[in-house]
Amino acid sequence: MNDELIMAVREQRNKVHMNTPVEHIISRGRAVRARRRIPGMAGALAVAAVAAFGVTALLPASHQPGHRPGAQLAAWTVAKQADGTVYVTIRELRDPAGLQSKLRADGIPASVIFGVPPNAQPNPCQSYGGGPELLQKVFTLLAPPGRPQGTLDRHGHPPLGPTEWRGCADHQQPVPRRRPHGDDEPRMHRQLNPPTN
Amino acid sequence: MDFTEFDRGSKDECLLTVLVSVDNQDTAQELVAEAFARAWASWRTVSRHPAPTAWVVRTALNANISRWRRHRREVSVPDPGTVADPPAIDRADSSVDPRIMAALMRLPTRQRQVVALRLFLDLDTDRSAEVLGIAPGTVQAHLGRAIAALRKDLIPERQKEIPS
Numbered sequence: 608m609n610d611e612l613i614m615a616v617r618e619q620r621n622k623v624h625m626n627t628p629v630e631h632i633i634s635r636g637r638a639v640r641a642r643r644r645i646p647g648m649a650g651a652l653a654v655a656a657v658a659a660f661g662v663t664a665l666l667p668a669s670h671q672p673g674h675r676p677g678a679q680l681a682a683w684t685v686a687k688q689a690d691g692t693v694y695v696t697i698r699e700l701r702d703p704a705g706l707q708s709k710l711r712a713d714g715i716p717a718s719v720i721f722g723v724p725p726n727a728q729p730n731p732c733q734s735y736g737g738g739p740e741l742l743q744k745v746f747t748l749l750a751p752p753g754r755p756q757g758t759l760d761r762h763g764h765p766p767l768g769p770t771e772w773r774g775c776a777d778h779q780q781p782v783p784r785r786r787p788h789g790d791d792e793p794r795m796h797r798q799l800n801p802p803t804n
Numbered sequence: 805m806d807f808t809e810f811d812r813g814s815k816d817e818c819l820l821t822v823l824v825s826v827d828n829q830d831t832a833q834e835l836v837a838e839a840f841a842r843a844w845a846s847w848r849t850v851s852r853h854p855a856p857t858a859w860v861v862r863t864a865l866n867a868n869i870s871r872w873r874r875h876r877r878e879v880s881v882p883d884p885g886t887v888a889d890p891p892a893i894d895r896a897d898s899s900v901d902p903r904i905m906a907a908l909m910r911l912p913t914r915q916r917q918v919v920a921l922r923l924f925l926d927l928d929t930d931r932s933a934e935v936l937g938i939a940p941g942t943v944q945a946h947l948g949r950a951i952a953a954l955r956k957d958l959i960p961e962r963q964k965e966i967p968s
Contacts, residue, residue, distance in 0.1 A: 612951065612954060612955055612958065612959065613923060613951070615901070615904060615958070616904060616908070616919065616923050616954065617923050617924070618901075619820065619900045619901060619904055619905065619924070620816065620817045620820050620923075620924045621816070622899040622900045622901075623816055623819055623820045623823065623899075623900055624816055624819075625815040625816055625818075625819040625833060625836060625837075626833070627815075627833060627836075627837040627840075629808055629811045629812070631837070632811060632837055632840045632841050632844060633807075633841075633844055635837065635838070635841035635844075636840075636841040636842070636843075636844030636845045637844075637845075638841075639841055639842055639844075639845040640844075640845040643845065
């Protein structure tokens, strides 16, 4: 008797028809997929913009004579850590294409420009948007004499050179070099890590 | 498996399964269409799922919960001069047995969902439990009670039809 009942209930599934065409479903699926891609693309573009702006902002300090770390050192070095963090040390503003290609090879979609674009007036008090932690991950900061290594001013700017400490005062507090990874980790922070295959 | 093939072969069963949960064919159609659209957008994942229909039904039921959260403070007022929609089971695009559907709709929601997953989608106990977020033993208990209630509700009527 149960089998007969179950069969009668099961038969109902052939009696309801969904009339939404598959073309409409696929069209809606394309919209869903496009909406999912937007945050990822925006994140990658933002990282590229932050990296490009950060490198460009270093320009004035590099032309301070007599403050180069040493002629035997490379103009820049890129050091990739085991956790995927990439540290960039810039000593001279030479070979931007090489630095860019090295960063991109490490999975960072950066555009490196050594030079101030015409009419560009970087605002020393403007935030970089990604926060000091983001810049700390990109740049190994060369602190001026008397300042602790790897400090940023309160607006998240790196020290721009031994004699030119751009900022808006109150840059005495060292910023922690790393924050532990966690769920509240900003998305921008993660974007610098190259994808692992 | 190709998405079009999956859509063609599964959407009616998914619709009926969602329909017994939401009791409104228009809403069920929208929810299932949205769930299939999301399945298409994640087809690489869904096609490897052990029970893609379970994925679709779970997505549709989640969408129904989200929809309820969005609209729970709204009070719908019928438009004067319009005729109310007929019940879902009387709609022209379904030819279900009204007695069976009415008996199904008299079951508690959870029992209806278990019946739909087990009998309409042919999911096993563990997969049904996963879709509903309950223990496998609870699925079996709900199914047993639902079958007992359906038998009590339907068998006497069916026997009355038999000419003596």
